Amino acid sequence: MRPLPRSLDPLPDEPLTGFLLRLAYRLDLTPARLIELTGLGRFPAIHELHLPDDIAATFAHAARLTATEVRQLCLSGWQDRYPPLDLDYRHTDPAIGHRYRANPSLPPGLAGWLFSRSTRYCPLCLADDTPDTGTPVIGRWRKLWRLPPVFACTDHKIMLAHACPGCGTALHDRANRSLSAIPSADRRQHPARCRAHARRTTAPCAAMLTDTPGVAAPPDLLALQQRLLSGLHLRPDDLDGDSDHRPAHEFLYDLRVMTALVRASWPLASHATTSPGKYSLTRHITELERQHTGGRNDAVVHAGLPTQSAICARLLAHAEHLTIALDDTDLITGLLLHAELRPAWFRYLRSAVPACSARLQALLEPRLREHFPPPRPESRTSRRSGITRRPLRHTSFVNTAFGFEARHVPQIFDATVIAPLAGLVGPALAPRQVHRFAATRLVMAAENCSARAASTLLGLPVHAGAHATAQLRHWAERHHRAIELQHALLEIADRLTATGDLIDYQRRRTALQHWPLPETEWNTLVSWQFDENIEHGPTFANLGEHGRLVASIVIWTQTTHGDHRATPLLHTPDRHERARSLAGAASNVNSLVKFRRASARWTHLLPVLLDYSRVLAHSIDVGSDPFVPQSAKW
Known part of the structure; x- marks a missing residue:
């Protein structure tokens, strides 16, 4: 590779892209031709961060630079002071030759704190022909503009711009048109002109970036920028030291x-x-x-x-x-x-x-x-049988910072607790979905689990929580109420904690998992109603087994604060043979509990069923563990 006839001295804090744009303009070449003459190949974006040793040596020889100057042109020269630049550059890719991976010794997710596809800029710095070096330059770019915490120019006291004033495109955004780090590299133009293709045209925008009116930075933000540069060791004095x-x-x-x-x-x-x-x-x-x-x-x-x-x-x-x-x-x-x-x-x-x-x-x-729970023990494989035994997943860990646990969350909340979310959503969605959404999200937050796992803990169908969450999210997106929705959930969590003694609804649901109203208790209820309401005696006597099923669902709903559609009695193994009876029972419960609207016989029975559920709930809460339901003493 032959050296170029002329070259330029790199400026302090100048990136490799800015140096190539200045040198190409000075030699009256296109950036693509200069990249070819200096041995940079396709010049992918990774080369702006780091140049491999062989390419760096070739480029230094062709551009008449020292190895130290080439190293300072790449952002990887700051990897010891700015962690998002501390990447593993040793991997190769068949398409572009080199690429990088995240450093496994650093926290993940640092890529968002580095502009790898675009850059900010100061229009006054690009227009300054005599910077602090005293040497006339044309279109000076800075490496600091690639760092997201740098949002203001402390020299000119203005906010950095991020888009072209002509086409509005982010600066140096390749927009998937080329692998090269310089868009429109085949065009010969001023380093301070936009190279984005405006509105899908074949020619670049070419708007002069120095025409952007500088927005004065408020004094508080300028002071903040100085503190950030000092805290990150990115001031000019820090960049020259090795502290x-x-x-x-x-x-x-x-x-x-x-x-x-x-x-x-x-x-x-x-x-x-x-x-x-x-x-x-x-x-x-x-x-x-x-x-x-x-x-x-x-x-x-x-x-x-x-x-x-x-x-x-x-x-x-x-x-x-x-x-x-x-x-x-x-x-x-x-x-x-x-x-x-x-x-x-x-x-x-x-x-x-x-x-x-x-x-x-x-x-x-x-x-x-x-x-978080303690680490799970490792799986063990028996040498004799070859069977791998994996320990059960630990699911009892709880986030106690909320003041409640997953077992304290009911399927259906009291009206005073659900009021923030119900008032926000209004009649747009079914109340059942609103309750399921709130219950699912609170359990997910308390247990750090998925919506499916939360539905299982709540005793709901496995997809009920995810379905309700999707409905509420879509509603919030359409009406731009995502923040209000989150605030309503926090208010519900506060109200649930403020109710006093928390109820273990999971204990109640477990105790009544296979519980129907005992036949003797049902006969007692019916006979008692027959004595108190002689005129309805034949009607009560004809309620039969279907009436006992409806009464069992009503008592389960009131005792567990649950959704009557999720009661285990409606999901028994013989539910297909009893589909008509179960559907009728669910309909009766919906009218009886939700609307207090039913026939005269159920109107007289409802207060007794509610009293029975209160006594049953108390006996479950104070009973031994595991609780075995018996006839309630009421």
């Missing part, structure tokens, strides 16, 4: 956890500070809620920093305030309780907390120990 970067790493990890806490506990976190910009943050979090489809990767918890500088700055301002206010136990505990309603929150903490500062670990590790 201990462990405090900077812990500062970044603390900031990352607090950023996730702000989003997961929004809008409650909005009251923690008086910082402006709450409306823009609400729109950002609502958009993340729309992206969340209910899987394990909750976008609100796991997303990186937004590209818009103003929104990113306000989010980091809230996170920094919480990092400083860790001693305010009431504030942090309230936000954590709100965030813990999201099933993905504890999984996120388990991977993120070990890398945080000792101060934050001391606050969060006790909650993790309460939530």
